[in-house]
Amino acid sequence: MQLTNRSKVVVKKEMTLMERLYLPAILAGMWITIKHFLRKKATINYPEVKRPIAQVYRGMHVLKRDEKGAERCTACGLCAVACPAEAITMIAEERKAGEENLYREEKYAATYEINMLRCIFCGDCEEACPKEAIFLTDRIVPSEFLRNDFVYGKDKLVESVSQRVDVSVRQTKEVANFKKDNKQQHNINDLKQFFKNALIKH
Amino acid sequence: MESSFIIGKFILAACVFGLSLFVAMYSTYFERKIAAFLQDRLGPNRAGPFGILQPLADGVKMFMKEEITPIVSNKWLFIFGPSLAMLTALMTGAVIPWAPTYVNGDTYFPLQVADINIGVLYLFGVVSIGVYGIMIGGWASNNKYSLMGALRASSQMISYELAMGLSIIALVMMTGTLSVREIASQQIGWHWNVLYQPLACLIFIICAFAETNRAPFDLPECETELVGGYHTEYSSMKLGFYLFAEYINMFISSAVISTLFFGGYNFPLIYNYVTDPFWVSVVGFAVMMSKTLFFIFLFMWVRWTLPRFRYDQLMHLGWKVLIPLSIINIVLTGIGMWLTDKI
Ligand code: SF4
Ligand code: SF4
Numbered sequence: 397m398q399l400t401n402r403s404k405v406v407v408k409k410e411m412t413l414m415e416r417l418y419l420p421a422i423l424a425g426m427w428i429t430i431k432h433f434l435r436k437k438a439t440i441n442y443p444e445v446k447r448p449i450a451q452v453y454r455g456m457h458v459l460k461r462d463e464k465g466a467e468r469c470t471a472c473g474l475c476a477v478a479c480p481a482e483a484i485t486m487i488a489e490e491r492k493a494g495e496e497n498l499y500r501e502e503k504y505a506a507t508y509e510i511n512m513l514r515c516i517f518c519g520d521c522e523e524a525c526p527k528e529a530i531f532l533t534d535r536i537v538p539s540e541f542l543r544n545d546f547v548y549g550k551d552k553l554v555e556s557v558s559q560r561v562d563v564s565v566r567q568t569k570e571v572a573n574f575k576k577d578n579k580q581q582h583n584i585n586d587l588k589q590f591f592k593n594a595l596i597k598h
Numbered sequence: 599m600e601s602s603f604i605i606g607k608f609i610l611a612a613c614v615f616g617l618s619l620f621v622a623m624y625s626t627y628f629e630r631k632i633a634a635f636l637q638d639r640l641g642p643n644r645a646g647p648f649g650i651l652q653p654l655a656d657g658v659k660m661f662m663k664e665e666i667t668p669i670v671s672n673k674w675l676f677i678f679g680p681s682l683a684m685l686t687a688l689m690t691g692a693v694i695p696w697a698p699t700y701v702n703g704d705t706y707f708p709l710q711v712a713d714i715n716i717g718v719l720y721l722f723g724v725v726s727i728g729v730y731g732i733m734i735g736g737w738a739s740n741n742k743y744s745l746m747g748a749l750r751a752s753s754q755m756i757s758y759e760l761a762m763g764l765s766i767i768a769l770v771m772m773t774g775t776l777s778v779r780e781i782a783s784q785q786i787g788w789h790w791n792v793l794y795q796p797l798a799c800l801i802f803i804i805c806a807f808a809e810t811n812r813a814p815f816d817l818p819e820c821e822t823e824l825v826g827g828y829h830t831e832y833s834s835m836k837l838g839f840y841l842f843a844e845y846i847n848m849f850i851s852s853a854v855i856s857t858l859f860f861g862g863y864n865f866p867l868i869y870n871y872v873t874d875p876f877w878v879s880v881v882g883f884a885v886m887m888s889k890t891l892f893f894i895f896l897f898m899w900v901r902w903t904l905p906r907f908r909y910d911q912l913m914h915l916g917w918k919v920l921i922p923l924s925i926i927n928i929v930l931t932g933i934g935m936w937l938t939d940k941i
Contacts, residue, residue, distance in 0.1 A: 422904060429636045429903045439640040 451565050454517040454532040457510055458561040459554040462500050467554060468529035469508065470501035477590055478524035483514035501527070508553060512537045512546040522566070531563040603707070611711045614691045622845035623653040625894060629845075632898045660838035668831050672738040679735025680832065680839035686728040687846035693717040694853045695779045697863050697883035702875040709879055710779055717778035718766060721854060722759065725809060728847065729755040732811075732818060735840065736828035747827030750909065751818035754808055757916035758815075762805035764924035765798040768931040769858060782862035790861040797927045799859040801920050806851040808916070811844060813901040820906055852893030853886070860889050 414420060440447055460468050471488035489506035491499045498504075521530050540546055555561045627642065627649070634641030642649035667676055695710040714720055729752050736748020769791060773781050785791055792799045808815040819827030826832075829840045856862060863882035907915070 422900075425903045426899060429899065432638055433632075433635045435638055437635075437640050438638045441640070441643070 449534055453534040454519045456512070456533055456535040456537045457515075457521070457548075457553055458531050458533050458535075458563065459508065459550065460529055460531060460563065461555055461557060461560070464497065465557040466496070466498055466500040467504060468500050468527045469505050469525075470499075470503050470527055470529070471505035471508070472503075472526065474524045474526060474590070475521035475530055477593070478520040479515075480518060480520060481514045481516050483511045483516075484521060485509050485511075505550070508550050510548050510553065512548055513543060528567065528572070531561075531566055533561055533563060535561075606707055607711065610709065611692070614694075614696070614711055615688060617696075618688055618691050618846050618849060619842075621849045621890075621894075622842055623657070625845040625848060625898075626656060626841070627653050628894070629898050629901075632895065633902045636899070636902045657838070660835050663834040665834040665836070666831075668740060670740040671831065672740070675734050675738035676831075677836070679731050679733075679738055680836045680843070681731075682734060683728060683731025683843040684839045684846075686724050686731060687843040687850065689724045690721055690847075690850040691853070693720050693778050694850070694857055695782050695862060696853075696886055697879045698783070699779075700875055700879050708779065709883070713777065713779050715775075715777045718770065718776045718781075718858075721778070722763060722766075725847075726755065726759055728843075731843065732828050732840075735832065739828070739831035741831050743824045743826070743830045744828050747818045747824050747830070750824075751811060751828060754811075754815065754817060754912060754916070757913060758805040758808035758920070761801055761916060761920035761924050762809065764921060764928065765801040765805065766858070768798045768924070768927045769795055771928070771931050771935065778857055782857050782864070785861040786864050788866045790859065790864070792859040795859070795927070795931070797923065797930075799855075801924050801927070802859065803855060804915075804920065806855060807897070807900065808912075810847045810851050810897070812848060812897055814904040814907050815912060816901075816906060817909055817912060822906075848894060848897050849890065852890045852897065855893050856886065856889035862886055862889075 462468050471486050473486065473488075476482075476484040476486065486505045486508040488503050491502050491504055517532065519532050522532050537546070630652070631641040631649075633639075642652040645651040645655045667673060692711040693714060695708070695713075697709040700707040700709060732751040733748045736744040736746075736751070739745075769781070770776060772791070772794060773784055775781060775784075781791070807813075811818050817827075818824075819829065821827075824830070829837055832840060863886040865881075865885040
C-alpha cells in the first residue's frame with residue numbers, strides 16, 4: 397500500500413573496482429589525518445594557560461566590604477528573591493552595639509550561603525542587590541568531590557579585609573545609575589513583585 | 599667457539615631484550631602522542647618535559663593497581679596467558695639482524711642473536727605460539743566476552759597467518775634462502791625486496807596488522823562489542839603484560855617488515871662513505887632502527903585513521919582476497935623467474 401508519493405527507492409550501488417580495492421580510500425584517509433598532525437592544536441594547557449575571558453565574565457561570587465572593612469550586605473534578601481535558581485539562602489541578624497566596624501548596616505547576614513551547583517551564574521543577584529554587596533567575579537568555582545563542598549558560606553564568599561577583590565569593571569557609574577533609576581521598568585516590576593510576594597506570605 | 603663470542607652473544611641478547619622493552623615502553627607514549635596529534639590535541643604532557651616520563655608513571659600505576667583474579671577462573675592458566683604472550687613477543691627479536699655483521703680483520707661478530715638458517719620459519723612459529731597466550735587468557739577468564747575475544751583472535755590469526763606465509767613464499771622463491779640475515783644482506787643498495795615483490799609486501803604488511811591485533815583488525819579486543827575482549831578480566835600488571843606484548847609485537851613486526859622488504863640495515867650509497875667496521879655497524883643499526891620506527895609510526899597512523907572491520911569483512915578479506923592474491927603472486931613470481939632465467 398502506498399501512503400504517500402514521497403517514498404524513494406533506495407538503490408544499493410555496486411562498488412566500482414577502484415572502491416572495492418579500498419587502498420585509494422585508505423590513502424586518502426591517511427592523508428587527511430597526517431594533515432592534522434602538524435596543525436595548530438586546539439588544546440589549552442589549562443592551569444598555565446587560561447582561555448581569554450570577557451571583562452565582565454560571571455564566575456564565583458564575592459561579598460564585598462566597604463572602605464572601612466565592614467560587610468556591606470544587609471540581608472535584605474533581594475538577591476535570593478531575584479535568583480532564578482534559588483541558590484541563595486541567608487539568616488539575618490541584628491547588629492549589636494560595638495559591631496559597627498564589622499557590619500555596615502543595622503542588620504546583617506549571620507549566614508549567607510550560595511549553592512554553586514544550583515547557581516547558573518546569571519548575575520541577577522548582583523543586579524538585584526541595593527547595597528552593592530554581591531558581585532560576580534572572574535574567579536572559577538573549583539571542582540570538589542562532595543556536593544556539600546559546593547555550598548559556599550560566608551567564609552568563602554566574603555572578601556578578606558587585606559585582600560580585596562577588584563570589581564571595578566562591573567561597578568561603573570553607569571551600572572550604579574542604572575540600578576538606582578526607579579523609573580526603569582525592571583526595578584519597578586521587581587519591587588512590585590517583591591511586595592506582592594511579601595503580602596502573600598504574611 | 600671461543601668464550602668471548604658466547605659472552606658477546608649474551609650481551610647482544612640482553613641488549614635486544616632491553617631494546618624491545620624500551621621501544622615498547624616508549625611506543626605507548628608515542629601512540630598516545632600521535633593519536634593526540636592526529637586529533638588536534640596535545641597528548642600527555644604533564645609527567646616530565648613533553649610528558650616524556652609518562653611510560654614510567656603508567657608502569658608504576660599498573661603495578662599499584664589492585665590485582666583481581668576471578669574466583670571462577672582457572673588460576674594457573676590465568677597467569678600463564680599473559681606470561682606466554684610476553685614470552686613469545688620477546689622471543690621473536692632473536693633472529694632479526696639489527697646491523698651488518700661486524701668484520702674487523704679476523705674478528706667476526708654477527709649482530710644478530712641467532713643466525714639460524716630457517717629464521718623465517720622460526721619467526722612464523724613463534725608468532726603463532728603467541729596466539730596461545732591470548733587464547734589461554736581468554737579461556738581461563740571464564741567470561742563470555744573474553745572467550746569471544748579469544749575465539750576471534752585465534753581464527754583471525756590462523757586466517758592471516760596463511761596469507762602471510764604464502765606472501766613470504768614468493769619472497770623465499772626469489773631470494774632462495776630462509777635465513778633472515780641472508781635476505782637482509784641480499785638487499786644491498788637499492789635492491790630492496792619491495793621493488794621486486796610489491797604485492798607480497800602489501801599482503802605482508804596487511805597481515806602484520808592483523809597478526810598484532812592492531813586497528814583496523816583489533817577485533818579480539820574491540821571495546822564497542824566485547825568490553826575488553828580477551829583481557830576483560832585482567833587487571834594490574836597482567837593486563838599490562840598483554841598490552842606490552844602487543845607493543846613488542848608491533849616493534850618486532852616493524853623490524854621484520856623492514857628486514858624482509860625494505861632492505862633492513864642497507865641504505866643506498868651509505869657504505870661508500872662509511873668504511874670503518876665499527877661505524878658500519880653503528881650506521882647500519884641506525885638505518886635499521888629508523889626504518890623500524892617509521893613502520894611503528896605507520897602502525898599508529900593507520901590505527902588512528904581507519905575504523906574497525908566487521909568480523910565477516912575481516913574473514914572475507916583474509917580468505918577470499920589476500921590468500922588468492924598471494925597465490926597469484928607466487929605464480930607470477932615463478933613466471934617472472936622463469937622468464938629471467940633464474941631457475
Ligand atoms: S548568579 Fe544567578 S543563579 Fe547564581 S546566585 Fe546569583 S542570581 Fe542565583
Ligand atoms: S547581597 Fe545584597 S541583595 Fe543580597 S541580601 Fe545582601 S544586601 Fe540584600
